[in-house]
Amino acid sequence: MNEIEVKILEINQDDVISKLEKLGAEKIFDGWVESRFFDYPDNSLRAENKLLRIRSTSEGVVLGYKEKISQEKAKIMDEREVVVGSYEEIKSVLNALGFEETIYDKKYRTSYKINNVRFEIDTLENQKVKIPTFLEIEAESIDILYEYIAKLGFSKEDAKAWSGYDVLKHYENKKE
Numbered sequence: 001m002n003e004i005e006v007k008i009l010e011i012n013q014d015d016v017i018s019k020l021e022k023l024g025a026e027k028i029f030d031g032w033v034e035s036r037f038f039d040y041p042d043n044s045l046r047a048e049n050k051l052l053r054i055r056s057t058s059e060g061v062v063l064g065y066k067e068k069i070s071q072e073k074a075k076i077m078d079e080r081e082v083v084v085g086s087y088e089e090i091k092s093v094l095n096a097l098g099f100e101e102t103i104y105d106k107k108y109r110t111s112y113k114i115n116n117v118r119f120e121i122d123t124l125e126n127q128k129v130k131i132p133t134f135l136e137i138e139a140e141s142i143d144i145l146y147e148y149i150a151k152l153g154f155s156k157e158d159a160k161a162w163s164g165y166d167v168l169k170h171y172e173n174k175k176e
Contacts, residue, residue, distance in 0.1 A: 002076055003075075005075050009132065009158075009167070020119055025113060025114045029059070029109060032057065033108075034104070034105075034106050036103070037103040038053070038094050038101055052065055052094070052099065054087055061084050063081065063090050073142050073161060074161050109123075119148075129171045135152075
């Protein structure tokens with residue numbers, strides 16, 4: 001399945017939540033998300049614009065694979081996910097296949113949904129770089145994505161076709 005999404009940086013969380021609720025959005029998740037990314041020692045997955053991730057929440061553990069299709073108007077990824085038993089079990093399988101953990105992140109996420117459009121409000125817990133709370137919007141098409149960007153009072157220019165790694169690099173560069 002294709003994932004089509006953008007990120008909007010440095011949002012006012014209360015304002016966004018208020019607008020989402022006025023639009024009739026349903027809160028579907030509120031809690032901590034831990035993500036661990038894996039790659040081969042030579043970082044060949046990253047070099048091929050692919051990622052392998054184990055994501056843990058209070059709802060369970062999911063192994064995800066993504067491959068970049070485009071990053072023009074929105075970030076478009078081929079995404080495949082499967083629910084797994086536990087982080088430790090799947091990590092041991094990945095290690096046996098030659099993968100190493102490369103990145104760990106922890107964030108507090110509040111998720112809303114309207115129809116098939118998802119809104120993720122993320123506050124990252126990062127020791128090195130302060131990343132302000134941001135919004136991720138995921139939809140089935142770029143047109144629907146832009147419709148909800150406008151409904152929330154943002155512009156197309158506010159919408160970044162970035163990965164989480166791109167957000168981190170943006171704030172690392174701002175710090176310098």
